[in-house]
Structure formats: structure tokens, C-alpha cells
Amino acid sequence: MKDFTVLKxxxxxSFLFKKIEVDYxxxxxxxxxxxxxxxxxxxxxxxxxxxxxxxxxFKASLFTYGILGFFIGLLMLVPFPLxxxxxxxxxxxxxxxxxxxxxxxxTVLLDVKDKNILLxxxxxxxxxxxxxxxxxxxxxFTITMSISGLALLVGLFKYGVAFAxxxxxxxVLICCLVVFFTSILYMAILSFFDGEKLKDMINYIQxxxxxxxLVGYQFIGRIFNLKLLTVTFHPAxxxxxxxxxxxxxxxxxxxxxNSSQYFIALSLLALVVPTAAxxxxxxxxxxxxxxxxxxxxxxxxxxxxxxxxxxxxxRAAANMLCFSRMEKAFYKFTQNMLSNERKLKLQLYPQLTxxxxxxxxxxxxxxxxxxxxxxxxVNLANSKLYLAVYLSAVIxxxxxxxxxxxxxxxxxxxxxxxxxxxxxxxxxxALKAFIVKYIxxxxxxxxxxxxxxxxxxxxxxxxxxxxxxxxxxxLIFKLNRxxxxxxxxxxxxxxxxxxxxxxxxxxxCGLCALVxxxxxxxxxxxxxxxxxxxxxTMVLWCKSFNITWKEIVKGAI
Amino acid sequence: MNTKGEAVVSIRxxxxxxxxxxVLRGINLNVFQGEIIGYIGPNGAGKSTTVxxxxxxxxGFKGQVKVLGEDIADGGIEYKRKIGYVPETxxxxxxxxxxxxxxxxxxxxxxxxxxxxxxxxxxMALFDIADMYHAxxxxxxxxxxxxxxxxSSLLHNPDILFFDEPxxxxxxxxxxxxxxxxxxxxxxxxxxxxxxxxxxxxxKISSRIILINNGQIVADGSxxxxxxxxxxxxxxEIFNQLTGFNRxxxxxxxxxxxxxxx
Numbered sequence: 001m002k003d004f005t006v007l008k009x010x011x012x013x014s015f016l017f018k019k020i021e022v023d024y025x026x027x028x029x030x031x032x033x034x035x036x037x038x039x040x041x042x043x044x045x046x047x048x049x050x051x052x053x054x055x056x057x058f059k060a061s062l063f064t065y066g067i068l069g070f071f072i073g074l075l076m077l078v079p080f081p082l083x084x085x086x087x088x089x090x091x092x093x094x095x096x097x098x099x100x101x102x103x104x105x106x107t108v109l110l111d112v113k114d115k116n117i118l119l120x121x122x123x124x125x126x127x128x129x130x131x132x133x134x135x136x137x138x139x140x141f142t143i144t145m146s147i148s149g150l151a152l153l154v155g156l157f158k159y160g161v162a163f164a165x166x167x168x169x170x171x172v173l174i175c176c177l178v179v180f181f182t183s184i185l186y187m188a189i190l191s192f193f194d195g196e197k198l199k200d201m202i203n204y205i206q207x208x209x210x211x212x213x214l215v216g217y218q219f220i221g222r223i224f225n226l227k228l229l230t231v232t233f234h235p236a237x238x239x240x241x242x243x244x245x246x247x248x249x250x251x252x253x254x255x256x257x258n259s260s261q262y263f264i265a266l267s268l269l270a271l272v273v274p275t276a277a278x279x280x281x282x283x284x285x286x287x288x289x290x291x292x293x294x295x296x297x298x299x300x301x302x303x304x305x306x307x308x309x310x311x312x313x314x315r316a317a318a319n320m321l322c323f324s325r326m327e328k329a330f331y332k333f334t335q336n337m338l339s340n341e342r343k344l345k346l347q348l349y350p351q352l353t354x355x356x357x358x359x360x361x362x363x364x365x366x367x368x369x370x371x372x373x374x375x376x377x378v379n380l381a382n383s384k385l386y387l388a389v390y391l392s393a394v395i396x397x398x399x400x401x402x403x404x405x406x407x408x409x410x411x412x413x414x415x416x417x418x419x420x421x422x423x424x425x426x427x428x429x430a431l432k433a434f435i436v437k438y439i440x441x442x443x444x445x446x447x448x449x450x451x452x453x454x455x456x457x458x459x460x461x462x463x464x465x466x467x468x469x470x471x472x473x474x475l476i477f478k479l480n481r482x483x484x485x486x487x488x489x490x491x492x493x494x495x496x497x498x499x500x501x502x503x504x505x506x507x508x509c510g511l512c513a514l515v516x517x518x519x520x521x522x523x524x525x526x527x528x529x530x531x532x533x534x535x536x537t538m539v540l541w542c543k544s545f546n547i548t549w550k551e552i553v554k555g556a557i
Numbered sequence: 558m559n560t561k562g563e564a565v566v567s568i569r570x571x572x573x574x575x576x577x578x579x580v581l582r583g584i585n586l587n588v589f590q591g592e593i594i595g596y597i598g599p600n601g602a603g604k605s606t607t608v609x610x611x612x613x614x615x616x617g618f619k620g621q622v623k624v625l626g627e628d629i630a631d632g633g634i635e636y637k638r639k640i641g642y643v644p645e646t647x648x649x650x651x652x653x654x655x656x657x658x659x660x661x662x663x664x665x666x667x668x669x670x671x672x673x674x675x676x677x678x679x680x681m682a683l684f685d686i687a688d689m690y691h692a693x694x695x696x697x698x699x700x701x702x703x704x705x706x707x708x709s710s711l712l713h714n715p716d717i718l719f720f721d722e723p724x725x726x727x728x729x730x731x732x733x734x735x736x737x738x739x740x741x742x743x744x745x746x747x748x749x750x751x752x753x754x755x756x757x758x759x760x761k762i763s764s765r766i767i768l769i770n771n772g773q774i775v776a777d778g779s780x781x782x783x784x785x786x787x788x789x790x791x792x793x794e795i796f797n798q799l800t801g802f803n804r805x806x807x808x809x810x811x812x813x814x815x816x817x818x819x
Contacts, residue, residue: 026665033650033661040652113648120612121665122637 004035006138023127030118030131031138034108038139062146068096073150076158082256086248093148094174094243099209100143101136101182106202108136109183129286133179133278140175159255166254170247173274177243180277180285187289203342207349239266246270321432326420330429334403334485335437341486343407348399352442355395359388359446384520386450386458390513393469396439398505400473403434406486415484423484423552424545430485431477435470443469460526461516467533468512472505474540479504482551563626565590565717565748566611571620572772573606580606581618582772588750593743595763596752597792599800603772604752605645608719612642624717638666641710645721645752647702651694655681655705658694659712666713673712680708684731699726707735718742719750724758736762760792770800 007028017024072092076085101109109132118128145152148171155163189198239245249266252258314335318328338344363385406412415426447462480501512533519525564587571584580603588594598604609615611622613629622629624636650658656677663673681687684704689697694705703726710718720739724732739762743749753759759766760780768776768783776783776799780792789795797803 029661029664033653033657036657037650037652113650116614116644116648117650118665119614120637120640120642121662122634122667123665124632124634 002036004032006035007032010134017130020130021126022130023124026123027127027131027134030123030128031135034131034135035138062143065096065100065143065146066149069147069150072148073154076151076154082159083248083252083258086251087242087244089148089151090170090174090244090247093144093151093171094178096147097140097144097174097178098182099205099212101140101178102202102205102209106182106186108132108139109179109186110198129282133282136179137172137175140178141172144171144175159251162254163251166250170250170270173270174247176278176281177274180274180281183281183285183289187285199342203345206346211350211353240269243273246273317436321436322425322429324425326425327429327432330426330485331433334430334433337406337486338403338434338437341406341408344402344405347405348402348438351395351399351402352438355392355399356442356446358391358395359450362388362391383454384517386454386461387513387517389446389450389462389465390468390509390516392443392446393465393472393512394502394505394509396442397469397472397476397509398501399438400431400434401476401480401501403430403485404483404487405489407489409487409489412484412487415487423482423547423549426484427482427547428545435473439469439473460530461520464516464526464530464533465512467530467537468509468516471533471537471540472508472512474537474544475508476501476504478540478544482547484552564588564623565625567621567623568607568611569621571607571610571618571622573603573610573615573618580772581610583620584769584772584774586767586774586777588748590748591743591746591764593739593749593751593762593764595759595766596750596769597754597756597759597766597796598769599802602769604769605721607769608642608721608750608752612640612719613637638713639716641713641715641718643706643710643718643720643723645725647706649694649702649706649709651697654691654693655686656690658705659709662709663712668713676712677708680711681705684708684734700728700731703727704731715747717748717750719752721752722754723751724753724755756791756793756796766792768796768799775799 010028010031014024014028017027072089075089075092078085080088111132114128114132119125148167152164152167155167186198189201246266246269249263250270253263253267314332318331322328322331415423420426443466447466450458450462516526516529519529522528566586566588568584568586571581572579573581584603584607596604596607606615610618611624611629613634625639627633627636629636650661653661656674659677660670660673663677664670678687678690681690681704684707686701686704689701694702697705703723707723710720724735727735736758739749739751743764751759751763763780765779766776766783767774776786776795778786783792783795784790787795787798789798797805
């Protein structure tokens, strides 16, 4: 096992740990094992990429954080007053660190495995807990450094060494504070709900983070187009409640020598609050928290009032859409699986959100400079901008292949044991379920907004776009490897890369959009196009499902 | 029966509840050196909870538990050096290799790295999984993982052992080896808590059987004592009688009947 640089650095402070009665050597060994295991783990921010060579994944994710850090670094170049600038920078940094903490380190914070493995051994709880806290802080600090590294460099050149020193020191404080806040948050959730609920909430926060990254990149370019307003600043009591002001104040105090009582008080808070939080965390939060963690693996079974209705609707839909008993069964199975697959949602939801916002991002780019809202609406109503919905179609059509991934992929042995002659009902049922559960609702929402913007007359066009989208979806299905639903682990390389799928989707959707656009100039062109696309889609539907068991890719069971 | 010396483990009025559900309702027990205790009972009777309390995995119990004279409520950890534990559903750091995991565990007991490494390798070889020493545990079969757990519980040569279904997943040959190991360990004066649902193994291997039901001890004695008292020939039957279960035939019949429903 390799000896990590961090640990060697930590050795210099070993006397500190001995002082608080921690068995330093044991703690060091636990940390070494944890760090080794982390190298073999895949962080959230990278799960969209198929390459997961062990060892490099964490470094690769640091690179992604680094790109984000690039923008924070750029921000530092903007000639705002220092105090205001640092507020902005710390706002972004704290948000990112908090989000990362929740998405990637919840597993560490909520881990009961450590306890089960280590407690029967002669290791005292204090040592285990200190190791856990250090483990989290080491990683958070690394990530924080990659997010704020450039900002640090820019500050160093702009404001000198004092800036860098304060900045580094504060980053450690921020990490401690974030760990404290996150555990308080989890504790609150665990006090009221069971472990399953908490896992759901963590999942939603992970999804939010992914969406933020995805949509954020589209917006960041625009931020710098904003006119730089002159910022005036008046101290107010409520500033004391915002953590970014605490951390920004020392810069004003030490670099601009702005030693008003206001800045001194805030600077003290920057030091006192995280320290107090860490002490509180070690003495009060951890013992209480660990007790609550026992709840994590329990889930109370509550009768869900909505569930009975939902089951009825689901059954009715299955009866309407599917013909054989097998297909119906798989329709229901797929829908149920889709609602419970956390990891799949983590990949799927950001894509769906992206599909939802993409046309509007596009629109806001085109009409950004118009004067009034009524002008915009009039313009929209007379334009062919509704073709922007094809952007959503590109993304939605390519999501369907995701159903072959699952965190419970080992359960897929069941398909092979079933006495079914052909895999077709399985695949048909699953695909229909996916379309009904995700693609249609998202599409309807987009369509609704566009009808509100452009008027009822675009409804035939929207129907056409929908048919074209399903056509592309089937085309991708036909071209891709034939895989059963929930059949493989996320990291296993797919038949076609996501990139390839998106490219095909883009190409064909683009082509459809072009034909669509041209035919709008022909009388009844859209109706003609609907008939044509519907025909192709039907043929594709029949052709694509000409599959025998032999063509189905065997999973790694 | 075996009353020589001081009790290795002594439990007084042990009670424990999760919320409103009372798991243990006053356990009293003295365990002496060299005993192999067959610790049996129906699912949810409180077997695992007792063991977890002794190991300090579960807090919030009432009563007194002493291990080697040390009250575990005092928060000391020294007594854990003398304990080895194979849990029923065991968690391991399975992204590590056996080499990494076992040396880590050994060092947690304060053992020299080199010594653990040597011992671990030898023990792995004796269990016929020497070639897996540098493979990640995630790639192990169920039996291999079980062997690893057994090794990790014995590496530091403990005096008291807690085995919870230790045979699960082991092949017949390995089972024979392991039973032999247990008998020899007991002969050396080590104390073994053996918890299992496989009654004929418990019957054969235990020097003393403790049956727990609804959080209380309902029987305590050697197999001969129990079978005399209950007038039953096998531990399985004693188990049925003492836990008040005699409907197995009826339930099986009903089960078969349901299967035939068209």
C-alpha cells in the first residue's frame, strides 16, 4: 500500500493528535486504508464518462473541478472592490464545496461499515472519528484547492503573499464548517425520516449538482457580458448572518487595512465559528450522529395513499399500450425499477433537464437584445423558432439507451431463467415504459410552453417533432447493441459510446428539422410530413424488434 | 457444570430495546474458559444483539456485561484485544486485496506488519486460497470471503471467539477443517460462542447449549442434559419444543396446497 504525501504531512502534526488522546499510528493506518480505497472509487462528477481506469478517476475529477476554478479565477480579475469580490468568490466556492461534500462524501459521512469493521477491534471511538473527519477534510481540501487554485494565484499576483496565506487558511476553515453543516443537515433529516428518505434526498442534491454543472456552463459565458455595475456598500446587521462576509472580511482588514469595527467583528467570526463548529462536531454531533446512523439501513414501511391509485393507472396504461402478458409485466417492472434506481436517475435527470432548458437557452441567445416582452412574443409567434424543440428531441431520443444500466445489474440473471421464447416482449415493454414515464411528460411540458409562446397553430408541428423524435429513438435502438433493461453496471463500456449516440441523434434530428422547415413552405406540407414520418416510424418499430435471444448481448453475471 | 475459575464472560440482567421493541429481556449468563457455547434461537430472538453488545457495537443496553473481568460500559478497549469475531453478515473493505485487508486488521491489534503478513499468507495457504492473497476481495466467491473472515478473526490469536454462522458458504472439506480447528482451540483453553441455525452441527460441537427465545434464556446445559429434560432425541426437536413450535407439518401441507392452486 502506498504511503500518501498527505500522511507524511500529517506526521508533522502528530503531537497535536497525541494531545487530544488519539492513537496517532492507528489513525494513520486507518487513513492510509481509506485513501487507498478512495483511489479505487468513482466520483459522481465523472459517472457520465465511460472510462474509469482505477487510480486516475479522482485526479480526472479534480481536472473538472479545475475548469470550474478557472471561472472563479477569471472572476478575480474583474475590477470589483476586494470585499465584494471575495464575497462572490467565496459564495461560489462554498456552494461547490457543499455540493461536492453532499454528492461525493455522503458515502463517507454516512458509512456504518467503518464502525462494523473497526469497533470489534481494540480501537477507541475517538480515534475512529478523528480519522473519519480527517479523511473527509483531506479530500474536501484537495477539491477545494482545485476549485480555488487559480483564484489563489490571481490573488497572489494582484494582492501579494498575505492574500494567499489568508486564503489558504480560510479554505481549511471552510471545509470544517461544511462538514459540520452537512452532518447537522443529515442529522435533522435522520431525526424525522428513515435512511431511505435520506438517501433519496442525497440523490436529489446530486442531481441538482449535475444540473447546475451542465446548465451552469451554458450561462457562465454570458455573465461576463453583463455591464459592470458600480457597487456601493453599506454595512448592515444582516451581513453577519451570511458566511461569505466572514471569510471576505479579513481581506479587507489585512490587505486594504480597512480596520473598522465591522470588519474586525466579521473576521473574528470567520475564525470563531468554524473552530467552534469543529469542536462541537467532535464532542456533541458525532456521538449523537453515530447513534442515528443505525437508522440508516432501516426503512419504515408506510402505506402510501397515492400508491394504490398509481398502481391502478399503471395497470390501465399497461393494458392499453401492451398486448402480451409478458410485455405488460415488463412495462410495469420497468416503470417500478425506474422510480427506484437512484444511480440511473442521477444520470438521467440532468439529461432530461437539459432537454427541457436547451430550446429556451437557444431562444434567449437569439432574442436576447429585443426591447420589450410584447415585441418578443409577436416576433416568436411569426417565426419558425419552434424548430428549437428539435434540440430537446436530440437529447430525449438518446436517453432511452440508458435503461440498460442499473446498480442492481446482478439481478438480471432472472431474464435468462425465464421461460420466454423471444426477448421481444421484454424489450418492447421496457421501451414503452421508458417513453411513457420520462419522454412523453418532458415533451408535453416543452410543447405546452411553446404553445403558450407561439400559439395553437404550431400544434401540428409539435406532433410532427414528436413522431420524428420517436423515429430517431427507434433508429438508435436498432443501431445500438441489443441489451436487456437494467442489465449491466454503469461503468461497463457500452456498444456505442454516448458521444456516438448523441452524434447520430443530432444528425438525424437535424435532417428531420431541415425537411420539416422546407415542407412548412408547401401547403399541407406538415401533414404530409406527419404521414411520411409516421410510416417510417411504424416500419422501424416492426423491423427493430426482430430480435432473437442469440443477438442479445450477454451481461457480466 | 464447568465452574473452574472466574467467568470469562459474565452477563447480568442484560436488557435492550430498539424503540418500543424489546429485544433482550434480562439475560443472565456466565461463560467459563474452554467452553464451546452453542448459542441458538429463532430469527429475531436476540442472539446477534447479545454478541454485538459484548463487542461494543451497540450502545444503550441495561444491565452489566463483563469480559475478562472488565466492565465493558467503562469504555475500555483493552478487552477487545482478546476477542475474535466473525459476524453473520460481514462487511469487509472489498476494494482491498486480502493482503492489504489482513495486514491492516492485524495492525489494528498492534501486531507487527511483517508478522501479520507471514501469518496471513500461511493461513490463506492452509485454507487453499493462497493464490487469492493479492486479489481484490470483491472478486472472491462466498466461500473464499468466509475463509478470509475466519482468518481475520483469528490472526491475533484471541482467547474468546464469537462465530455467527461461520460455516456459511464453506465446502464440506473446509467445514471439516474448521470444526477440527474449533475443537483444538477449545482444548487450548479458548472460549467459543458458536451461533448457528444448523442444529446438528451445534449438537455435535458444543459443550454447552444456550437457547434464547423472545430475549430470554429458555434452556442452558449440555446436550445430554437438555435431551433428558425435554425427552427429545435431537437438538432440532428440543428447539421446536422449547420455542413452542409444532406446526411444521401443517404449514408445509398448506404451502404445497397453495402451489397447486390454478
